Amino acid sequence: MAKIETDRRDFIKYSTLGILGAVLGGGIIFSPFPLRAENRLRPPGAVPEKEFLALCIKCGQCLQVCPYHSIELSDIGKGHGVGTPYIDANIRGCYACEAVPCVLACPSGALDHDTEKATDIKMGIAVLENPKTCLAVTNKPIPAGYADKMKAFTARQTNINSLEVKLLEKFDGYAGKDCTLCADMCPMPNPLSAIEMVTTRFGITKPMIYDGCTGCGVCQEVCPTSVASIVIKPRVSYEEYYARKN
Numbered sequence: 001m002a003k004i005e006t007d008r009r010d011f012i013k014y015s016t017l018g019i020l021g022a023v024l025g026g027g028i029i030f031s032p033f034p035l036r037a038e039n040r041l042r043p044p045g046a047v048p049e050k051e052f053l054a055l056c057i058k059c060g061q062c063l064q065v066c067p068y069h070s071i072e073l074s075d076i077g078k079g080h081g082v083g084t085p086y087i088d089a090n091i092r093g094c095y096a097c098e099a100v101p102c103v104l105a106c107p108s109g110a111l112d113h114d115t116e117k118a119t120d121i122k123m124g125i126a127v128l129e130n131p132k133t134c135l136a137v138t139n140k141p142i143p144a145g146y147a148d149k150m151k152a153f154t155a156r157q158t159n160i161n162s163l164e165v166k167l168l169e170k171f172d173g174y175a176g177k178d179c180t181l182c183a184d185m186c187p188m189p190n191p192l193s194a195i196e197m198v199t200t201r202f203g204i205t206k207p208m209i210y211d212g213c214t215g216c217g218v219c220q221e222v223c224p225t226s227v228a229s230i231v232i233k234p235r236v237s238y239e240e241y242y243a244r245k246n
Contacts, residue, residue, distance in 0.1 A: 040086040041123055041217055041234040043071055044094060045103040045115030049235065056110035058083030062102035067163045068095045069153075070217075071102060087123075089217025089232050092153060095167070096121055096187040096216050118189055124215025124234040125241045126182075126195065128207055134229035135179035136197060136205045144175045146224035171222065182207050182219035182230050195219060211238040 038049065043062050046052050062085050063071040070092045071085045085102075087094055096118040103111045115121060131137050150171055154164050174181060180197050188194045193212025199205045207219070207230060215236075220228045233241060 038074075038081045039234055040074070040081070040084075041089055041215070041232055043085050043087060043102045043111055044096070044100050044121040044123060044214075045106070045111035045113070046123070047110060047112050052110050053081060053084065055108045056084045057108045059107065060085070061105040061107065062111060065101040065105045067097065067101070067161055068092060068167070069157050069164070070094045087217055089220035090228060091221065093217030093219070093221040094121070094123065094187075095163075095218060096214060098189070118187070118214070119212075121214040121216065122237065123217070124232045125236050125238050126207075126209045126213050126215065126219050126230055127233055127241065128209070128229060129231045130225070130227065130229040131206065133225045133227065134206060135224065136207065137229075139205070140179075141176050142174045142179050142181070142224050146175060146181075147171055150222070178205070179224065181222045181224060185218050185222045187216060187218055188212060188214065209238070209242070213238060 038053075042049075042052060043066075047055065058073070060073060060083075063073060070087050072088060072091075074081050074084050074086055076082050098118050100115055100117065100121070103113055103115045106113075128134060135142060147168075151168060154160060154168060157164070171181075171185065183191065183195050183197045186195050190212065192210075194210055195213060196208050196210070197205055198208045215232050215234065217232045219230045220232050223230050
């Protein structure tokens with residue numbers, strides 16, 4: 001019986017449009033949780049959270065078309081959120097594909113099709129939350145082995161594509177240098193509209209976030225400190241966060 005239940009959950013989690021009825025029925029019968037918003041980093045174009053949870057049919061189409069393996073499906077234990085797509089920026093951020101294929105693949109409207117290009121993406125905002133650990137702020141070089149996590153993640157994928165190979169090549173060769181990874185790896189068409197390394201009048205270098213930041217999570221992914229110094233606040237705009245700070 002336990003194996004049957006496990007197979008059933010895997011089927012609901014990973015199959016596509018044909019299981020809509022089973023997913024909805026399973027959610028009503030088996031979930032003890034009420035519909036509630038979750039503070040997760042959602043894929044590009046995600047509509048407001050409660051509406052997203054209502055519209056998402058957990059088909060996994062967005063995951064299947066993501067060329068960077070950025071999207072995951074939430075596992076059991078999250079109520080009505082189980083099976084919905086999200087991005088864990090500690091593992092792999094969104095690389096802001098210009099055609100935004102995850103949005104094009106969404107059949108339900110959970111990912112808004114008005115998000116047509118990279119600069120339309122609004123997932124959240126980057127924040128230098130732990131400046132005391134930031135290598136740029138503390139003037140420490142990037143350590144050897146900084147790329148191991150990223151390489152290991154890519155190696156685990158069964159269908160690595162040329163985009164991921166180029167990503168690793170771009171990420172290589174920083175060990176021993178001053179840390180500029182968050183700015184250098186920003187995937188936006190005009191990265192300087194989103195993030196830039198600046199030196200203050202006190203001689204401290206740090207990443208500065210601008211209103212072109214889409215909250216893609218790449219800066220959090222590539223941050224080489226054990227706990228990311230720069231993190232994404234999901235579903236928060238530049239104006240909302242930085243207006244509160246000023």
